[in-house]
Amino acid sequence: MAELNLIPYRVEEITEKAPQIPKGVRMIQAPEVWETADRGKGNIIAILDTGCQPDHPDLKDRIIDGKNFTPDFNGDATNFDDNNGHGTHVAGTVAASYRDGGIAGVAPEARLLILKVLAGKGGGEYQGIIDGIQFAIDWRGPNGEAVSVISMSLGGPEDVEELHEVIKRAVGAGIPVVCAAGNEGDDVHDTNEFAYPGAYGEVIQVGAINFDRRIANFSNTNDEIDLVAPGVDIYSTYPGGKYASLSGTSMATPHVSGALALIKNIAEKEFAREMTEAELYAQLVRRTMPLGYPKTAEGNGLLALDMLNKIEQLFKVINQSYNTDEKQPIRKF
Secondary structure, eight states: OOEEEEOOOEEEEEESOOOSSOHHHHHTTHHHHHHHHGGGTTOEEEEEESOOOTTOTTTTTTEEEEEEOSSTGGGOTTOOOOSSSHHHHHHHHHHOBOOTTSOBOSSTTOEEEEEEOSOTTSEEEHHHHHHHHHHHHHOOOTTSOOOOEEEEOEEBSOOOHHHHHHHHHHHHTTOOEEEEOOSOOOOTTOOBOOOBTTTSTTSEEEEEEOTTSOBOTTOOOBTTEEEEEEOSSEEEEETTTEEEEEESHHHHHHHHHHHHHHHHHHHHHHHTSOOOHHHHHHHHHHTEEOOSSOHHHHTTOEEOTTHHHHHHHHHHHHHHHHHOSSOOOOOOO
């Protein structure tokens, strides 16, 4: 079975400090729903990537468990450290702990299950990735916790049946699977830029935009794109206790993975029951905003977590204006 690779990405800058609430986290309106969503508390997000720095100050309290599925570190299954940088960055965007002097992830009180399925050079055997997904499905924490979301910022050109089957098992178990669209894009109107597993219909495939709400020039376009999120100049955690600005659909994906933890908490409070995977997907899509691009580029649009609340407030204002005792003059145009 062939190797699956890390989706190419750009390191823009490595720093000792970064904005406490990064622009990407703000752009998807995560802070506005933190209180209602308990900041993602109670959710476990499995990150299948290059590992994670386990003692990074912003992540050490977020990691609940981990496993190495690669030959790195002499194949030591207990050593899931990040010898690349990509995985630590993704983990921080999902759930960096928002400590004093640190940085905030989208869901800063969610927990992380770190599954190192890609080696330091960025490649990984398909079998290791398949095993990692199955591990996430079966994993249980010390208090019976189960995985809420699987996040994969990786991909390749091959459609591998065994990979597709294990993803279907995850979704069937009620776990949303979030995947990067890929960074081979060169034309927003090209509808045939596929990377797997992102192109499978069962996954939530994420494209990237910049802070001007324009589709990133590298973001793949195809008829399976579900939504877009910030993926250009994204600050997050980085090995060595540092921070870095990276660009790629790999950076857009964890915004959605973290957002699903917030959405799950909000929706399950409202409905007073557990949500199915399909229901979580519906709640996610309700919180998107069209940007005017073809559906093959933006899917349902930009993730906007507080949009429903803003619409509700707008309707309240409209209703109040209609219910007022004072007659409003009719305007002629």
